[in-house]
Amino acid sequence: DAGVIQSPRHEVTEMGQEVTLRCKPISGHNSLFWYRQTMMRGLELLIYFNNNVPIDDSGMPEDRFSAKMPNASFSTLKIQPSEPRDSAVYFCASSFRTNTDTQYFGPGTRLTVL
Amino acid sequence: LAKTTQPISMDSYEGQEVNITCSHNNIATNDYITWYQQFPSQGPRFIIQGYKTKVTNEVASLFIPADRKSSTLSLPRVSLSDTAVYYCLVGDGVKFNKFYFGSGTKLNVKP
Numbered sequence: 290d291a292g293v294i295q296s297p298r299h300e301v302t303e304m305g306q307e308v309t310l311r312c313k314p315i316s317g318h319n320s321l322f323w324y325r326q327t328m329m330r331g332l333e334l335l336i337y338f339n340n341n342v343p344i345d346d347s348g349m350p351e352d353r354f355s356a357k358m359p360n361a362s363f364s365t366l367k368i369q370p371s372e373p374r375d376s377a378v379y380f381c382a383s384s385f386r387t388n389t390d391t392q393y394f395g396p397g398t399r400l401t402v403l
Numbered sequence: 404l405a406k407t408t409q410p411i412s413m414d415s416y417e418g419q420e421v422n423i424t425c426s427h428n429n430i431a432t433n434d435y436i437t438w439y440q441q442f443p444s445q446g447p448r449f450i451i452q453g454y455k456t457k458v459t460n461e462v463a464s465l466f467i468p469a470d471r472k473s474s475t476l477s478l479p480r481v482s483l484s485d486t487a488v489y490y491c492l493v494g495d496g497v498k499f500n501k502f503y504f505g506s507g508t509k510l511n512v513k514p
Binding site: 332391394395396397 | 446448
């Protein structure tokens with residue numbers, strides 16, 4: 290398996306633009322996680338899906354952020370409109386079942402909002 | 404909610420054993436303790452997981468006392484390539500779907 294795949298790897302955009310980050314989890318994994326990492330706040334869990342259903346999105350910072358998982362092999366994290374404070378590395382991870390299972394992280398998307 | 408506390412950083416020398424302790428006073432009965440390693444510009448990578456007592460694999464050992472309010476990750480004979488950030492993760496037993504990475508410990512291995 291190729292592991293968790295994220296795209297793009299780097300994204301530079303201007304404030305106010307819409308940004309869409311994409312993730313393909315490992316085949317057969319039922320749980321998918323979106324994280325954000327910054328120097329100031331460390332690694333934060335944004336949202337967690339189980340069997341394509343959002344289970345907990347309390348980590349999503351505000352309404353500008355939304356995440357979807359239309360099927361077992363694809364998820365998106367959208368920011369609209371983007372702001373400079375959204376600049377961070379966004380990681381997607383997947384696991385076989387629950388949060389106690391090993392999570393496999395993707396390479397991350399480095400987002401810069403100018 | 405079961406949050407964790409770790410030292411911000413540690414220094415070591417090649418060949419030494421390194422022990423990183425994580426405090427999780429509010430750990431719940433069903434929570435597991437998991438440690439991850441993160442290199443710069445990469446996502447975290449699973450190292451080891453345990454529930455109680457001691458767990459050992461090919462890269463590390465995990466020691467968990469009876470009260471489970473802390474855990475210690477032990478890295479035997481570290482090398483320069485072990486320089487990374489190490490995270491302690493505890494599953495949240497109240498909202499079992501949600502959990503927190505700790506602040507992470509930056510381990511710097513010197514030659």
